[in-house]
Amino acid sequence: MLAYVLRRLLYGVVTVLGVLLFLFILFFSVASPDNMARRAVGEKASPKVIENWKKEHGYDRPLWPWQDPKSNLLFDHFRKALTFEFGKSDADSAPIVERLKAGAGPSLTLTVPLFVLGVLIGVPLSLFVAFFRNTYIDRMGLVLCVVAMSVSILLYIVGAQFLIGKLLKWFPISGFDRSIAVIARFVAMPIVVGLAAELGAEIRLYRTVFVEETSRDYVRTARAKGCGEARVMGRHVLRNALIPVLTNVVIQIPFLFTGALLLESFFGIPGLGSVTVDAIQGNDFSTLRTMVYIGALLFVVAQILTDVSYALVDPRVRLE
Amino acid sequence: MTPVARRWTSALGTLAIGALASFSATCTNNPYPAADQGRKVLYTAFEEAPKTLDPQVSYTTVEHAFTGNIFDTPLEYHFLKRPYTLIPGMAKSIPVAEHLPDGKIRYRIEFLPELIYADDPCFELGGAGRKTRPMVAKDLEFAYMRVADPKVVSPFVDPMSNVLGFKEFIERLEARRKSDPSFVTKPAHEQYAAVGPIEGIVVVDDATLDLVLDHPYPQILYWLAFPFSTPVPWEAVAYYNGKDGHPLIQDHPVSTGPYTITHYDKQARIVLEVNKNWYGYRHPEWKLPATVYPSEGEPGDAEMGRLDAAYVGKPLPFVERLEYRREKEDIPRFNKFLQGYYDASGIVKESFDKVIANGQLTPEMAELGIRLEKTIEPAFYYLGFNMMDKTVGHGGGEKARLLRQAMSLCVDTKEWLRLFLNGRGVPAEYMIPSSIFGYEASYQNPYRKVDLDKARAVLVEAGYPGGIDPATGKPLRLTFDTGDTTVDGILRNQFFVDEWRQIGLDIRIDATNYNQFQEKLKKGAHQVYFWGWSADYPDPENFLFLLDTAQGRVKFGGPNDMNYSNPEYDRLFELMKARDNDDERMRLIRELRAITEHDAPMIDLMFNEAYSLRHQWVKNVKPFGMSTPMTKYRDVEPEIRDATRLAWNHPVMWPAYTLAILGIAVTVPGIVTFLRERQ
DSSP states (O other): OHHHHHHHHHHHHHHHHHHHHHHHHHHHHHHOOHHHHHHHTTTTTTHHHHHHHHHHHHHTTSSTTTTTSSSHHHHHHHHHHHTTOOOBBBOOOOHHHHHHHHHHHHHHHHHHHHHHHHHHHHHHHHHHHTTTTTSSSHHHHHHHHHHHHOHHHHHHHHHHHHIIISSSSSSSSSSSOOTTTTHHHHHHHHHHHHHHHHHHHHHHHHHHHHHHHHHSSHHHHHTTOOHHHHHHHIIIIHHTTHHHHHHHTTTTTTHHHHHOOHHHHHHHOOHOOOHHHHHTTTOHHHHHHHHHHHHHHHHHHHHHHHHHHHHHOTOOOOOO | OOHHHHHHHHHHHHHHHHHHHHHHOOOOOSSOGGGGTTTTTEEEEEOOOOOOOOOTOOHHHHHHHHHHOOOOOOOOEEESSSSOEESSBBSSOOOOOOOOSEEEEEEEBBBOSOOOOOOOOGHHHGGTTOOOOOOOOHHHHHHHHHOOTTTTTTHHHHHHBBBBHHHHHHHHHHHHHOOGGGGGSHHHHHHHHHHOOOOTTTETTTTTEEEEEESTTTHHHHHTTSSSGGOOOOOHHHBBBTTOOOGGGGSSOOOSEEEEEEETTTTTTEEEEEEETTTTHOOOOGTTTTTBBOOOOOOTTTTTTTTTTTTTTOSSSOOSEEEEOOOOOOHHHHHHTTSSSSEEEOOOOOGGGHHTTEEOOOOHHHHHTOOOEEEEEEEEEEEEETTSSSSTTTHHHHHHHHHHHHHHHOOOOHHHHHSSSSSSSESSSSSSSSSSTTTTTTOOOTTTSSSSSHHHHHHHHTGGGGEEETTEEEEEEEEEEEEOSSHHHHHHHHHHHHHTTTOOOOOEEEEEEEEHHHHHHHHHOOEEEEEEEEOOSSSSSSHHHOOGGGBHHHHHHHSBBBBBOOOHHHHHHHHOOOOOOOOHHHHHHHHHHHHHHHHOOEEEEEEEEEEEOOOOEEOOOOSSSOOOOGGGGGGGGGHHHHHHHHOOOOOOOOHHHHHHHHHHHHHHHHHHHHHHHHO
16 A cells, blocks of 8 residues: 555656646746736836836746756755745745635635535435436436536526525625625525536435445345345445545535636635736746646645545455 | 324424515615615715725726825816816916026916815824824925835836935935935935935925926826825825824825725725815805806717706815726616616617617616716727737838828728727727827828728739739738637737728738737837837827827837937927917827828727716716726716605515415425324
8 A cells, every 4th residue: 555655656646747848838938027017017118117117027038947947946946846946936925834824714715615515415416316316306306417517607606696695685695704604694695506517416426325235235135135125225325425426426525626718707705716817917937836736736646645545445456 | 184294394384484574675676775765875885996095006997086085185187178177276266387597397286275284083193193294395396206216116206206316315225225225214294305405306485386398398287187286295194104003194194085995895995074174165156167067068069968057166076975886787876876776877889789779878778867977088990000019010111101101091990999898999090099198180191091092002002903912922911919718809909900901901810818918018029010109198299199109119118108209300299288278289280191191000990988877866977088087077966866766776576475375285285294204
């Protein structure tokens, strides 16, 4: 197991370095340091001001090592990421760590309930439709799931804002308030939208796994022994179908921290997803690097944890 | 039904009824706390988070919406008068240019007495227990030194470089920092003191500061109305340095202005409240131009209710708190305005036809008590030709000049405005907008009236009969460069291309991303393009410099993206720039206009017309056109707002009840079947 984990960690390091290199190439192929400076200090800034900004932010150096092997932006990019020196935002010079701290709360306020409710509702509902397989309930569930999966999240967002916020007036159309007393009012609608957008796919996936599992020999044996259907589904089928469920659940965990880009943006939630969108729009390379780097690290770690958890929940799985 | 099933059904039913009851009792779409009701709060949305509120750095419209309310400046703009008129702010009067015996020019700023900063912990640096202190002239000198400091990266270095000794101060500061690396660790005020004062910024006494120039620069008065000309206490810069848990000065401005920041979460919510140390608040009896509601405006203001006797002469500000909430998307923002949760709004394009019909509010909107305000902004849009290009620019000589004139004769601005901006705009005959000196309503640019026959004739004269390039025997091919790759943008630009196709020209759109387009402009790799300029200050110089050689983009990095260069234009421009508004200046502007008309380096397109909406409970609104917020003149009637919001926002609960019943109707049989199976 240790050798396996180490090997996966090594792959992970290569993956993260690749992500960082790809980010650098992609970013600087669409934006130059001059563009970054202009976005930061204003379109009307004079060349002298642009040069000042570049000097103050370290962008007065060449991009590539072959232009200057001692001092270039590529090496600086890797050094800062690998030493976790997040530094200051290129857009407004604010410390990025502070931005992360401020954004983590709102993001988790949205993503954690969304994640927990997704599991709590998704798994039982899948069991429910699997239990009623080949009945009208199953077929109705299937149709609803396909419809839910086919609709773009943008339509859910705009539709919910129109229907729930504007017509029914149940919740504010958008906005956020950090006060505990009223926070639920602001995140209720994004959570409903997020659930509607993700549940269809999850129920479809889990149902397939559960239905497949119900045709196994041990299920027949359990029934032959006189176990009731609830016990068969809840104890035997659920436990043996945990691996694909776990994969799907654990892989979502990194995204709890990186926030929900569209939901945060449309509902005005000042979370980390919103920070990322702002960084892209504002040519803010330092912030973008931090967000992409953290996202990549968390993703790699989650992948390894998923693999390890296979072995924990299923003794048949051996990691070598 | 079995007893177990009954128990389950009963439990589920009770749970559903309890949840519904609690939901209907607490659900509301009001994003604000109930305690706000009845208070004079102005609710505004902001789309983009301000990058900095450091007065010496902040330059964007987004930031000006806040800094304009926080910072006091020596001069301000009159709320109602147009053309734009300066009034004294912190200064006792508007400085006048004094010609000194040595040929220099001096502007003396005399400050009002008893200008005091808002209470702030930073003042403890000046003495234990101190919460505030009076503003002194040295604070404005310190502010201008910050503009000069390359580490501050102020975009106002260029205009301030007109002040004597400004550039030398920068050189001294840079040299000292280079020679002594430990110098930079000292507080800014100590560094500035160590390298000596700026020659042209003279602190006469605590209430008087002189700005000395070696050449005429009347525009400096407008810069005195910019937030970067606000005095800054050295304590604020030393204290708010991002260390020891203190925020940066850019996130914690310290000011003497009418409002002060009490909550700054720029990603979500910003709150400004009345600064009780503001001189206008402490001395309403002074009745100064910048501290009371004006008694005169431009014709039509009285009819529009902007000179209401209930307000004229009353001390400012009227609103006690400014509440800004971030809304990144247009549609939610506009819907919240329609629910009464924002007091004012622009119009989203998706709803334009629902809101506006024939340039007026639709009856549906008017019934809601919504008011429409229109204003022609001092923002000029044009189609430019890169004069460095050999086909359309200087290198093409007379042939290129005639080609530009022919192309100008094809563009139907009115139709373009109708198709793409819902008619919101005024066709431009020349660069200067109507609210600025130099505008002449009677002027008609002979090349801005659509005349295809004349265009074809001019094209023949240019050597491109029927648009055919004799060198290739095919239609003359040009490139229209744009940084707008959206469908809307392509369609907008395709309109021009189609217009030029009518005279036989073959123009291709080259759409890149915005950054790449900027690179093209920087390198002079563009040919024909659409661009605009919005005024920093209301002076014709701020528009006419778009064709000044010294402002050329490629050579000097200035806003002359056309890279137009004409020595006679430059000579006349310098003369015009150095004069106050008078007949001679008008004559010079006419000469400049004639040169532009003849050379046609640009096709004057339009001035933007802004439409804004406000609710009936918002009073004293006059769109300013430039970015200065003017919020201290606004008032709200919270009683009307509260009642209207209540009437508009009753939650509709029957769908919740229906959903609950449906849910139970679907779930219960399932549970019953499930339990039956289990047994």
